[in-house]
Amino acid sequence: MAWTIIETIDQKGRYFVYNGRATTNGVAADGTLIDASADLTHMTTNSTINPLNGELFSKFKIMTISVTSAAGLLSTTAAISLSWDATADVPFFVLPKYGTATFDFRKLSTYGLINNAGAGITGDVILDVGASVTNGDSWNFMIEGYLVP
Amino acid sequence: MAITTLAEKITQNGTALTFTGVFITADTDTAASATPIAFASDVTSTINGKTYTGLRIRYIGMSSYQQVATYVPGGCWYIWQQPQVSSDAVPIFGVQHGHCATRDFTSDSINEAYCERSGSLHNINLQYKPSESGATANIDYVSIFIEMELV
Numbered sequence: 001m002a003w004t005i006i007e008t009i010d011q012k013g014r015y016f017v018y019n020g021r022a023t024t025n026g027v028a029a030d031g032t033l034i035d036a037s038a039d040l041t042h043m044t045t046n047s048t049i050n051p052l053n054g055e056l057f058s059k060f061k062i063m064t065i066s067v068t069s070a071a072g073l074l075s076t077t078a079a080i081s082l083s084w085d086a087t088a089d090v091p092f093f094v095l096p097k098y099g100t101a102t103f104d105f106r107k108l109s110t111y112g113l114i115n116n117a118g119a120g121i122t123g124d125v126i127l128d129v130g131a132s133v134t135n136g137d138s139w140n141f142m143i144e145g146y147l148v149p
Numbered sequence: 150m151a152i153t154t155l156a157e158k159i160t161q162n163g164t165a166l167t168f169t170g171v172f173i174t175a176d177t178d179t180a181a182s183a184t185p186i187a188f189a190s191d192v193t194s195t196i197n198g199k200t201y202t203g204l205r206i207r208y209i210g211m212s213s214y215q216q217v218a219t220y221v222p223g224g225c226w227y228i229w230q231q232p233q234v235s236s237d238a239v240p241i242f243g244v245q246h247g248h249c250a251t252r253d254f255t256s257d258s259i260n261e262a263y264c265e266r267s268g269s270l271h272n273i274n275l276q277y278k279p280s281e282s283g284a285t286a287n288i289d290y291v292s293i294f295i296e297m298e299l300v
Contacts, residue, residue: 067212067249079214079290081155081171091156091171094292096212097247107208107253108296109165116158130216 003031003127009039013052016040016060018143022127024077026135030089033082033141036060036123042147045123057147059123061112065093066102066142077137078130087120089128095139112146152183152275155290159191164201164299166192170292174277177215177224177246177287181277184231185293188271194299201299203271204230209242210294212249216287223281226291231272246280246289273297 007020018034036059037045042052049056071077081091092113093103105113115123125143157170166186174181186204188194194201206228213226227243244250273295280287 071214073220074218076216076218077214078216078288079173081290081292092169092292094171094212094214094290096249097214099248101210101212101249101251103210103212103249103251103294104208104253105210105294107255108167108294109162110160110167113169113294114158114160132216 002027002029002129002133005031005033007033009034011040014042014057014147016145016147018141018145021138021140023138024129024133024135026133028078028129028131028133030129031127032085032124033127034125034143040147043123052147055149057149059115059121060145060147061105061110061114063106063112063144063146064102064104064142066100067096068100068140069096069098070139071097071137072134075134075137076132077134078132080130080133081128083126083128084115084117085122085124085126086117088118089126090117091128152181152277154183154185157185159186161193164196166204166297166299168273168293168295168297171290172275172293173288173290175288177277177280177289180279183275184272185275186273186295192299196299203300204273204297205300206230206241206295206297207255208251208253208294208296210249210251211242211244211291213244213246213289213291215246215289217247218287221280223279224289225278226289227276227278228293228295229274229276231274244291
């Protein structure tokens with residue numbers, strides 16, 4: 001296990017809020033932050049078919065990301081990106097090394113970040129790591145999203 | 150040293166444009182620049198028979214990470230706007246390496262405070278200011294989110 005992830009997801013209809021902390025253990029391997037098929041209901045990939053008003057969803061948009069870094073000052077970790085999972089992962093958010101910020105993607109005319117992954121799209125958000133990670137680096141997240149077809 | 154694009158996408162809906170991208174520079178000792186949004190080739194500037202000549206930025210978010218063994222101050226990612234007829238680009242917003250920040254320009258109290266400069270701006274540039282002297286070359290990453298409208 002390359003990552004220790006403590007998380008909770010509250011979902012109401014198409015909308016959800018993810019709260020979690022992801023911490024590396026020094027092993028350079030990807031992790032799954034949001035497992036769409038396991039963590040969210042009303043998904044086509046969910047083994048328990050549970051339509052919402054007759055509709056199922058294949059992915060989600062991200063409306064906001066609040067992130068807090070606890071990476072070490074001299075960490076030699078290569079950049080870790082949040083990426084849309086697919087055969088070829090699509091990075092969309094570089095985790096900052098320092099500080100805290102809230103990104104409000106509702107300000108975008110797309111009203112959220114669109115999952116634009118191609119072949120092999122799963123709907124998941126993964127922690128896409130580079131060649132090296134430093135044991136103990138961690139990030140806290142609060143992510144708001146909503147399901148889309 | 151060039152800036153390498155890891156991912157980018159421009160979504161245009163009428164006069165609204167959304168840009169998302171992830172970029173990298175492999176040498177933080179060296180200045181670098183790129184043009185993520187080239188007005189002439191990336192933007193449909195005639196909408197319903199009306200031709201637009203510039204871009205107004207409404208929102209920017211940037212998040213950066215530097216792979217570093219020895220901390221050296223300096224090193225910043227900047228967004229600039231490139232005027233149509235002048236070589237002098239206009240700095241808009243930036244983050245020091247490893248940091249993250251956002252700016253909602255639509256909340257400014259007057260419209261002129263939007264990042265519009267005479268309506269003649271075209272390209273959106275990304276520049277990397279190198280670290281201070283004596284830096285050890287590192288790899289620096291940034292993700293960028295920009296919401297714009299044609300003017």
